[in-house]
Amino acid sequence: MSYTDELVTALGKEKVLLDPSEKFVYGADWSPRTPDEFVPPDVVVLPRTTRDVQRIVKIAYAHDVPVTAGGGLTGMLGGAVAIYGGIYIDTTTMNSVVEIDHKNQTIRVQAGATLQEVNDAVQPYDLWLPHQPESKWVSTVGSAIACDNDSTFGVRYGKILNCLLSAEIVTGTGEIVELGHRKAHFTSSGYKLKDLLAGSEGTLGVITEATLKLEPIPASRIVDMLVFPRMGAAVDYLSRLLKAGLCIEAAHINCKRRLRFYTHSYKQKYGKDPEIPAWAEALLAIAFAGDKEVVETQRGYALRIAKEFEAQLVEEREIVDAWWASKYTLEFEPFKQKWPDSQKQKKFGAADPGVPVGRLEEFYHKFVEVAEKHQLEIIGMNAYLEHPNSIGFSLSCAVFVDYRSPDEVRRFREFHDELSKLAVAFEGTMSTFMSDTYQKAPYLELEHGTSLKYMKEVKRIFDPKGIMNPGKKFPREAGKR
C-alpha cells in the first residue's frame, strides 16, 4: 500500500488532499519567489487532533517520507514550504481552545489556532497574548513558535518563547512528547527542552498544542513618534529610558526611508508621503501602556528626556496613527488593506540580522551599500526592541523585489545572504525573526561553528530519519530523495 493510501485509510478521504490544484495552493509562502516557483507537496493532510498528526508521522516514518508542517503560510523565507515534497500538514485545522485558566493567566490551545483566535478567546477575561507580529490574523501559535517570529511588543513582553510554558509535539518517530513545565510560569527543573522549539522550524517535530502565558490587557495606550538626527541617538535615548526605569511597551526605530512603507493609509488619505524634518535620519515609534495616569506620567518623563538627545516629537498625529495601523491595529479603509496595495509592482523582501547595539548605525550603512550593490530598491531598516526591558534589536533590512523577474529574485537572495554573513562578521546573528530555512542552511556553520555538530545531534534524537522539514537549518543528507 502506498503511503498516500495509508494516509487515506488512517485519516479518511476528506482529510487528505491529492488533487494537483489543491497541492499547488500549499506550495508557496510570503517569501520573494517568482510566480512559477511554487513547490507543491506530494500530499496535503488536514489533521484535527494530535493523534491524527501521530498517525501521519508514523506513516511518514515507515515510508521515509518528508513531513513539513505549516500554519498561515506567511513565512518570509520559505520555512514551511515543502522543498523536498512529501507530506504537508496543514495545522490550521487544529485550532481549538483546550483550556483557559484565567487566574493563572494561561491558555492551552491546539497549535493551529491563529494568534488572533487566541486573543479573541481570552479577551472576555481581560487578558491577551502580547506576542503580536503583523501577520497575527493568520500566523498560528505553532508557526510563531517554530519560526520564532517578531512581536510589536517585544520590549515589554519579549517574543513567543517568553509566553511559552509548555508544548506538545509529535517527534520524527511519531512519539507524542510534552516539553515544558505545564502551567507553572517558570522552572529550575530538568533541561529546558521547550526552548529548543523556538525557531526549530518543525525540524524536531510537529507542534500540536501549547500552553501560553497571557497578560492583562492594558487599560490605555499612547503611541508617539520622535525624530532623531542619527540612528545612534535614538538608540542612546532608548537606553536612557530603560535606565530611568520606564516600562516601554513597544519601541521601533525606523530609518527615514522605512517610514514611507508604514504610512500607507496616510498616503491613501492625503495623496502624499508624510513630511518629516530634512535633518531627521531616524524615527522612533514608542508606546506606553497601562493605567492612564501611569501612562501619562511615563510618557511625560520620556518626552522631557528626549530634548537631551536632539529629538523632536512628531506632532502630526495622522503620521503616528498611520504607522500604528500598519504595525498593529491593521485598521485600514475597507477595500484598501496595505498589504496587497503596497505590493502591486514589487514585493517586500528582507534580511533579519541582529548586531551589537553599538554597531547598529554602522550596519545600517552597510545594508544600504549591499542593497545598492545588488541594484535593489531600498524600503529601509526597522530596528525593534524584542527583549523585555532591555536594549537589543531585531533588524528588518527591507527591499522591494520585483518578484516577476527571476534575475531580481536571484539578486534579492544574494543580498539576503550577504547581509546575513555580514551580521556574523559584526559579531551578531544571521536571524532574529525569520529563522534559517533552506536559505541560510548552506552557511549556518559560519555562525554556529562547532556547535552545529551538537545541533545536528539534537535533531537526530528527535528525528532520527531526518524526515521533519528536511533541508531547513541543515542541508539534507546526501542519498535522500
Place this chain on the structure above:
Amino acid sequence: MSGLEEFKDELETCFGTSCGFCEKGCPVYQSMKVKTLCMKGRNRTMLGLIQGKFEITPAVVQAAFECTLCGNCDRWCSLKNTEHTRAFREYLLKHGVEPIKEHASIATSIRNYGNPWFQPRSARNRWSKGLNIPKAAPGQQEVLFFAGCTSAVTKNLNRSLAASAKLLQKAGVKFGTMGQDEPCCGSTLQRVGQTEAFEELEKENIKKFKALGIKKIVTACPGCYTTLKKSVEKAGAGIEVTHIAQEIAQQVKDGNLKLKKSSERVTYHDPCHLGRLGGVFEEPRVIVSAVANLVEMPNNRYESRCCGAGAGLQSAFPKLSHDLAAKRVAEAKATGATTIVTCCPFCETQLRTVPGVKVADLLEFLLDASELNDRNNSQKGRAN
C-alpha cells in the same frame, strides 16, 4: 483574452503578497479550514490554472463554486477578489465544465418563467392583491417598485413586499410595479458564472425600463439593488436605483411615519449585497432604532458574516450553507436579541432554517410597529 486572464496581474499580486488576511472573515474558510476555499488559495488556483500547472478537475470546480461571493475578503484587501471568483466560474463554464445541476436549472427557469424558481409569471401578481398599486405604464410613473423574483413568487415572503408597498403608500410616494411583467434582474445568473445569459437579460431589462420612462427604481431585494445599479450605470440609462430601506429610512427621519419605540432587543443582520457590496449600512439601522432597541453583533457592517445563502451556495452546497447560517444565528443569539431583523429574502429564509430566534423582515417589522402605534392611538382616541 478570457475574463480570468484580465486578472492575471491581480492574481500575481495576491501570490506576491500572500498575506492571507482574507482568511479571517471568510465564512466558508472559517467553516472548512481548507486553504483552497479561501480567497488566497482560490487566487492561487486560478493562477496555476492559467499558468497551465494543472487541468480542470472536480477540486478546481469546487474551489470556484464553494463561495458565497459575500465580499468579506474584499473588505480586507485592495484586490477585486469577488470579481476574480465570478470570472473563474465563467472561465470554467467556457472551458467545458457543465454547470452544477442546481445552477443550470436557474438559467432554464429564468428563460422559461422569468424567475429562477420555476414559478409561473402570474405568481408575481399575488403579493400586491388588494393594495391598489398601479401597473407601471409608459410615462405614467417616475418611481418603479421592483419586487424581485424571490419575494414575489414565494408565498411566505409576500408579506414583506406588501409591507414595503404599504409603507411607501403611507409616506405618500407615488409608484407603480411591473406586475407579472417584472423581469429577473439576473443576479444569480451572473454570480454562478453564466455571463452571456446574464448580459442578454441585462440588455432586455434596460430596454424595458427605458420604455416605461421611469426615473427611479426602488428594489426590495439587495441582490436586485446591486445588480440593477450596475446595469443601469453601465448602460448610462439615467435611472436612479435605491433600496427600499433607503427610501423608508428617509421617511422615518422626516417624521412621515408615526412610530412608537419598544424596548425589545433586536439585532440587525447586514445582507452582503446591501451592506458590504452596496454600501448601505446606516439606513436599516435608522429604521430598527426608531422602533426597537438595536444591539449589534460583533461582526457588523463591513465585517458582517454572510448567512450562507449567496451565489448558489445554498442550492449546490446545502450543508455548508446551513452551517454558515447556524454560525450567524449563534452570533445573533449571543447578543441577547430576541429578533434578527434583515432585509433580504435570501438571508431571511436562510436564517429561519436555524431554530431558536425570531427572524423578521425589516419593513414588516417597521410596519407592525407603525400599525401597532396606529391601533394604540385609535384606542386612546376611543377611550377619550
